[in-house]
Amino acid sequence: MPSIINDECADFLPNLKSGLADKFTESQASKEYKEKDAAFAAKIKNQNLGPKIWHDSFNRPDGRLQLYVANEGLAIPYVSPMLAESxxxxxxxxxxxxxxxxxxxxxxxxxxxxxxxxxxxxxxxxxxxxxxxxxxxxxxxxxxxxxxxxxxxxxxxxxxxxxxxxxxxxxxxxxxxxxxxxxxxxxxxxxxxxxxxxxxxxxxxxxxxxxxxxxxxxxxxx
Known part of the structure; x- marks a missing residue:
């Protein structure tokens, strides 16, 4: 969604591949979080949900869009109620x-x-x-x-x-x-x-x- 601050979209995470992100050693907690996140994403993909429920723009091999859920989970109504069918x-x-x-x-x-x-x-x-x-x-x-x-x-x-x-x-x-x-x-x-x-x-x-x-x-x- 566009942000109300201006006409540019500011409601998703930028792709940080340089700068401060490269200057710190990744923590064990961060590694475990990413492993669980990947497992959750795979579980969503493997479920027999019929037609694909998210838009192709959610497919971002360079990283996730939001901190709180994997890209594959963004369209789940419990995560994004406004995207529910009803x-x-x-x-x-x-x-x-x-x-x-x-x-x-x-x-x-x-x-x-x-x-x-x-x-x-x-x-x-x-x-x-x-x-x-x-x-x-x-x-x-x-x-x-x-x-x-x-x-x-x-x-x-x-x-x-x-x-x-x-x-x-x-x-x-x-x-x-x-x-x-x-x-x-x-x-x-x-x-x-x-x-x-x-x-x-x-x-x-x-x-x-x-x-x-x-x-x-x-x-x-x-």
Whole structure:
């Protein structure tokens, strides 16, 4: 995915073959990690999963793209939920993001894909898979983007947006779980909201909706 910082992709690891990386002896822990990583990649390749589930751009003989999983595992839905064939039939979702965090765009697309699955189906190489999925009922999804807030802003600062976000979380949990055992109205329809620094709600901005036009989801830039 492109980073929100600029129009260049900055969300995968560069290929480091020189510089400081060559000046240190590899640790035993690093060697063991690479061995386990290679075994995991081989296990994925050998499983009979039917059609290939990842894009050819994931095949990088010169190294892995992310620290947390082998390239072959990036398209597994538990690793990259947005690449799943369907995000339907999930429990109600409350998705919260800061407007200045790197994961913002992915969260926006995730929200739309879960709430409007026939319109936002994800990677082009997954074409036809949603129609075959047993999960077809749209998920009730509430998206909230908080103005000027960074990643995990609720843990980092005292702010009107922090207070509002906590209030919304409590309200959502009470409504979904009915932990207070009180009669509650049904959940409102799915919605996509932008909350300014005063805690006021409004629709998403035009810049947020640009992500919905992505045509290369799940494809690593060359």
């Amino acid at each position: 995000l339907c039939d999930l429990p109600p979702l409350l998705l919260t993001a800061g407007d200045d965090e790197r994961l913002r765009d992915e969260i926006i697309y995730f929200a739309h894909k879960s709430a409007e699955p026939t319109k936002y189906k994800g990677p082009s190489y997954n074409a036809g898979k949603f129609e075959k999925s047993p999960f077809q009922t749209p998920t009730n999804t509430t998206l909230e983007i908080y103005e000027e807030m960074p990643h995990d802003f609720q843990l980092l600062m005292e702010h009107v947006c922090t207070t509002k976000s906590y209030e919304r979380m409590v309200e959502f949990i009470n409504r979904v779980t009915n932990i207070l055992n009180e009669p509650l109205p049904p959940l409102p329809p799915s919605s996509y909201n932008y909350i300014n620094v005063k805690g006021e709600f409004g629709p998403l901005k035009e810049r947020h909706e640009k992500v919905l036009n992505w045509d290369k989801i799940g494809i690593v830039p060359s």
